[in-house]
Amino acid sequence: MASPSSPTSPSPLRRQRSSSAGSDASSSAGSSTSDLITYATPAEPMVGPEKRTTRQKVDRRPPSTFYLKPFSKMKMAEKVCNLATCPTEMHELKDEELDRGPIPTQSVLRENIFILSRGLVPLAIQAASYYVFPNVKWPLAVAYPFYVLAFMGFALQVMSRLNYYCVALGVFDEKNIGRDRTPDKSVNGLAKGITAYMFVRTGFTFYLHYNKGITPLTDFSWTFPLRLAAWEITMDYFFYVYHRSCHEIDALWFIHQHHHTTKHPTAILAILAEDYQEYLEIFFIPLAATLLVPMSFSEMYLTLCYTIYVEMLGHSGVRSYWAHPVLWGLKALDMDLAVEDHDIHHRFGKSGKNYGKQTRVWDKLFSTVGERIETYGM
Numbered sequence: 001m002a003s004p005s006s007p008t009s010p011s012p013l014r015r016q017r018s019s020s021a022g023s024d025a026s027s028s029a030g031s032s033t034s035d036l037i038t039y040a041t042p043a044e045p046m047v048g049p050e051k052r053t054t055r056q057k058v059d060r061r062p063p064s065t066f067y068l069k070p071f072s073k074m075k076m077a078e079k080v081c082n083l084a085t086c087p088t089e090m091h092e093l094k095d096e097e098l099d100r101g102p103i104p105t106q107s108v109l110r111e112n113i114f115i116l117s118r119g120l121v122p123l124a125i126q127a128a129s130y131y132v133f134p135n136v137k138w139p140l141a142v143a144y145p146f147y148v149l150a151f152m153g154f155a156l157q158v159m160s161r162l163n164y165y166c167v168a169l170g171v172f173d174e175k176n177i178g179r180d181r182t183p184d185k186s187v188n189g190l191a192k193g194i195t196a197y198m199f200v201r202t203g204f205t206f207y208l209h210y211n212k213g214i215t216p217l218t219d220f221s222w223t224f225p226l227r228l229a230a231w232e233i234t235m236d237y238f239f240y241v242y243h244r245s246c247h248e249i250d251a252l253w254f255i256h257q258h259h260h261t262t263k264h265p266t267a268i269l270a271i272l273a274e275d276y277q278e279y280l281e282i283f284f285i286p287l288a289a290t291l292l293v294p295m296s297f298s299e300m301y302l303t304l305c306y307t308i309y310v311e312m313l314g315h316s317g318v319r320s321y322w323a324h325p326v327l328w329g330l331k332a333l334d335m336d337l338a339v340e341d342h343d344i345h346h347r348f349g350k351s352g353k354n355y356g357k358q359t360r361v362w363d364k365l366f367s368t369v370g371e372r373i374e375t376y377g378m
């Protein structure tokens with residue numbers, strides 16, 4: 001992650017140095033961080049091609065400066081959002097001459113190993129505790145905060161990994177514009193959304209499924225992969241209906257409009273939304289799927305891990321064909337979701353197609369599939 005003092009300082013920092021070059025005699029040799037923040041505020045023409053973030057003359061996206069503050073001076077909401085600050089390279093415009101070749105395909109097996117090796121850790125810790133101390137069962141007051149923290153840790157690992165690949169492999173549409181930063185004006189709402197996501201999704205999982213007498217990892221069934229696939233497709237149906245309704249019924253657009261203020265999102269901006277959308281996406285829609293597809297506690301926790309993984313992947317913009325770790329077989333029916341599908345959905349705003357967020361099953365059945373641009377021949 002970029003920091004104000006890292007060698008990969010964000011473009012506003014370098015822009016300040018360039019724009020003040022003519023008056024260096026009056027400036028101090030060691031610029032303070034507050035100077036950097038002052039110069040990072042918005043939109044003036046970029047100086048020098050290496051510092052540009054968009055092909056357009058002026059980057060008119062809302063300003064983002066909070067991440068330039070020292071961590072100790074950030075408000076709590078800024079600290080939460082700063083956990084998801086992306087490397088500077090993701091926000092920079094790429095040279096038109098850059099040739100990265102055909103977009104690469106990621107290994108489904110490797111991704112499943114990544115998810116399982118992280119997602120199973122809290123379950124294994126609780127199981128180990130039950131094995132060592134068989135008479136000490138974890139009450140809700142212990143288990144719930146433990147799993148909320150574990151879920152946060154999982155999400156941060158996913159984000160860190162996606163950011164790494166966004167730099168290594170590039171991002172979609174990078175020759176026209178870099179990825180969006182989290183706008184200053186959205187920091188409070190995004191921090192609230194991140195917090196709600198972590199507590200609420202694990203919360204209804206505990207309410208519906210937690211039994212302190214059951215040892216985690218012993219409540220998986222061989223049918224779990226099938227039920228996980230069914231859960232994802234079922235949730236995607238409810239999501240599709242709500243999502244398409246918001247786009248096509250003008251009176252409902254206010255629910256979803258804020259999420260579309262980002263046209264080139266990053267993984268963390270998957271959670272950028274107004275309150276109404278948060279209620280639906282964080283609680284009601286996954287709850288509906290959970291009530292229809294039976295799961296044990298361990299299965300449901302792992303389901304949450306798979307779901308957030310795909311949601312963040314779909315917003316990351318990573319230039320890759322990166323199949324759904326469970327529903328990759330839908331490719332045979334041309335119903336698989338590629339990273340570019342949801343990326344294009346954001347790019348075209350209210351008029352966009354590709355309403356599914358886990359699959360293209362419902363887009364295909366209801367004829368709302370959009371054309372892919374860079375993911376060709378896959």
Ligand SMILES: [Zn+2]
Pocket residue numbers: 243247256260345
């Ligand atoms: Zn949308």
